[in-house]
Amino acid sequence: xxxxxSQKTNRSFYLFMASVGCSPLFAQSSNAxxxxxxxxxxxxxxxxxxxxxxxxxxxxxSCYDNRFIKTPNIDRLAASGVRFTNSFVTNSISGPSRACMxxxxxxxxxxxxxxxxRFDSTQVTFPKLLQSAxxxxxxxxxxxxxxxxxxxxxxxVLVGQGQYFDPIFIVPEGRVTHKGYSTDVITDLSINWLExxxxxxxxxxxxxxxxxxxxxxxxxxxxxxxxxDVTFPIPETFYDDYQxxxxxxxxxxxxxxxxxxxxxDLKLNSDEIKTRLKENLTFALRRLDPQQRLEWNRVYDSVxxxxxxxxxxxxxxxxxxxxxxxxxxxxxxxxxxxxIGRLMGYLKENDLLExxxxxxxxxxxxxxxxxGWFDKRFMYEESLRTPLIVQLPAGRGDxxxxxxxxxxxxxxxxxxxxxxxxxxxIPQDIQGESFVPLLKGNRPKNWRxxxxxxxxxxxxxxxxxxxxxxxxxxxxxxxxxxHDIDAWELFDLKNDPNELQNIYTHPGKRWVKRKLHxxxxxxxxxxxxxxxx
Ligand code: SGN
Ligand code: CA
Numbered sequence: 001x002x003x004x005x006s007q008k009t010n011r012s013f014y015l016f017m018a019s020v021g022c023s024p025l026f027a028q029s030s031n032a033x034x035x036x037x038x039x040x041x042x043x044x045x046x047x048x049x050x051x052x053x054x055x056x057x058x059x060x061x062s063c064y065d066n067r068f069i070k071t072p073n074i075d076r077l078a079a080s081g082v083r084f085t086n087s088f089v090t091n092s093i094s095g096p097s098r099a100c101m102x103x104x105x106x107x108x109x110x111x112x113x114x115x116x117x118r119f120d121s122t123q124v125t126f127p128k129l130l131q132s133a134x135x136x137x138x139x140x141x142x143x144x145x146x147x148x149x150x151x152x153x154x155x156x157v158l159v160g161q162g163q164y165f166d167p168i169f170i171v172p173e174g175r176v177t178h179k180g181y182s183t184d185v186i187t188d189l190s191i192n193w194l195e196x197x198x199x200x201x202x203x204x205x206x207x208x209x210x211x212x213x214x215x216x217x218x219x220x221x222x223x224x225x226x227x228x229d230v231t232f233p234i235p236e237t238f239y240d241d242y243q244x245x246x247x248x249x250x251x252x253x254x255x256x257x258x259x260x261x262x263x264x265d266l267k268l269n270s271d272e273i274k275t276r277l278k279e280n281l282t283f284a285l286r287r288l289d290p291q292q293r294l295e296w297n298r299v300y301d302s303v304x305x306x307x308x309x310x311x312x313x314x315x316x317x318x319x320x321x322x323x324x325x326x327x328x329x330x331x332x333x334x335x336x337x338x339x340i341g342r343l344m345g346y347l348k349e350n351d352l353l354e355x356x357x358x359x360x361x362x363x364x365x366x367x368x369x370x371x372g373w374f375d376k377r378f379m380y381e382e383s384l385r386t387p388l389i390v391q392l393p394a395g396r397g398d399x400x401x402x403x404x405x406x407x408x409x410x411x412x413x414x415x416x417x418x419x420x421x422x423x424x425x426i427p428q429d430i431q432g433e434s435f436v437p438l439l440k441g442n443r444p445k446n447w448r449x450x451x452x453x454x455x456x457x458x459x460x461x462x463x464x465x466x467x468x469x470x471x472x473x474x475x476x477x478x479x480x481x482x483h484d485i486d487a488w489e490l491f492d493l494k495n496d497p498n499e500l501q502n503i504y505t506h507p508g509k510r511w512v513k514r515k516l517h518x519x520x521x522x523x524x525x526x527x528x529x530x531x532x533x
Contacts, residue, residue: 073341081391104415119145141209219331256318
């Protein structure tokens with residue numbers, strides 16, 4: 001009976017796909033074309049596992065940068081897949097980035113311009129299209145779009161930013177608290193769905209959105225002792241003086257400044273330390289059980305003692321704060337990497353790697369002390385870039401097995417790429433490009449040579465002024481605008497990769513400037529963006 005049922009489901013899925021004009025993605029392989037033995041996984045529709053963390057910098061993934069931490073599980077994905085070396089976001093902030101990813105459109109088109117906006121969930125998104133093409137769709141973890149998820153058969157999403165311990169989830173029926181550490185919980189929900197909730201005879205798209213390593217970087221108590229005796233290298237630009245860069249000079253995301261909260265961020269929990277965000281730490285710590293609280297206090301009470309004993313000032317204090325920030329952030333990364341390993345282990349053990357594409361990315365990049373900062377938002381490299389690693393299904397002989405892809409991709413490209421891989425028609429008005437040709441190892445001549453960016457969340461926390469700009473392989477042109485600013489910046493990324501010299505007014509750059517202005521206008525026209533003052 002079970003067999004009959006599964007055959008029927010399979011057939012009805014294929015008939016449905018044909019009726020909606022889709023060629024369901026059977027793991028096509030060059031073997032199928034040349035008539036040799038079919039590979040394992042061939043002929044099966046493609047599954048998608050999309051894992052996105054929150055604020056995970058490429059600097060803290062060892063296959064991108066091995067100065068800070070080893071991430072063996074993410075590295076393994078990259079080693080058996082492709083690593084994008086020029087992957088960028090369109091607007092470096094969570095809600096907007098998530099909306100770009102779901103719709104394949106820039107913020108000004110999908111309407112989600114800032115974290116304060118509400119996502120219009122009646123819009124077409126790639127999960128909705130997959131769902132109507134017969135895919136089972138599920139999302140677990142951070143959502144951050146205010147409106148309820150739509151286009152998912154199963155969803156459990158965090159309330160707002162979510163909590164690290166015993167996180168509360170919004171579900172169609174209301175709210176539910178899951179005991180445990182958020183990264184473990186989100187992975188458990190994902191694995192449980194794969195194991196017990198889905199029909200194994202239909203393809204699936206599983207979206208796993210971690211909360212970690214978002215501020216305030218609370219580690220699992222199992223990882224709480226890690227890195228305590230490690231001293232991390234101070235970034236070259238930690239003491240940036242922001243000369244010639246007006247917006248950078250007035251931001252509020254400095255590690256040395258009070259914005260990195262002594263209580264909430266640095267976990268210094270003492271009656272004498274009264275800070276703006278102290279209450280938030282109190283609330284967060286209430287979620288730990290007595291055993292976890294003991295472990296927590298053991299580590300952070302000793303940090304507090306050390307801090308009080310040293311009585312640090314000036315650069316010594318700034319560097320102490322940097323070291324604490326790095327330690328906590330990296331403890332969260334350890335758990336993230338372990339859990340990615342756990343999910344990968346499940347997919348392998350259950351023979352799913354043959355016909356499943358696995359994507360790992362973050363909603364944007366993050367500053368690990370570069371320019372003296374934490375947070376993101378700016379169009380400078382550390383937050384404009386985002387990690388992107390794709391492990392391709394072993395059964396797809398037409399796709400690359402491994403290697404680096406250096407062409408420019410953006411998060412608006414994910415939706416069309418996934419749709420093309422799934423054999424679902426890409427809507428005409430999607431602004432991103434499917435990078436399936438790149439996954440096949442091609443270098444299309446007309447592939448984009450520059451990217452467009454627009455950040456709109458000001459006035460807001462961290463005080464990063466609104467800006468838009470263009471990045472080519474060599475140069476970056478940025479315009480900061482609105483309220484109290486009207487400033488252009490131009491960087492030569494070859495001679496000044498750290499973006500310290502604004503050469504906009506330098507004589508001799510007129511030709512470069514003209515070319516970039518023209519390119520910026522071309523992109524604004526192409527993407528139909530304009531600036532509202
Ligand atoms: C919170 C954080 C900010 C962070 C935003 C946006 N403050 O408001 O530091 O920039 O989220 O982050 S906190 O005190 O609440 O931690 S995003 O990744 O969701 O866009
Ligand atoms: Ca984020």
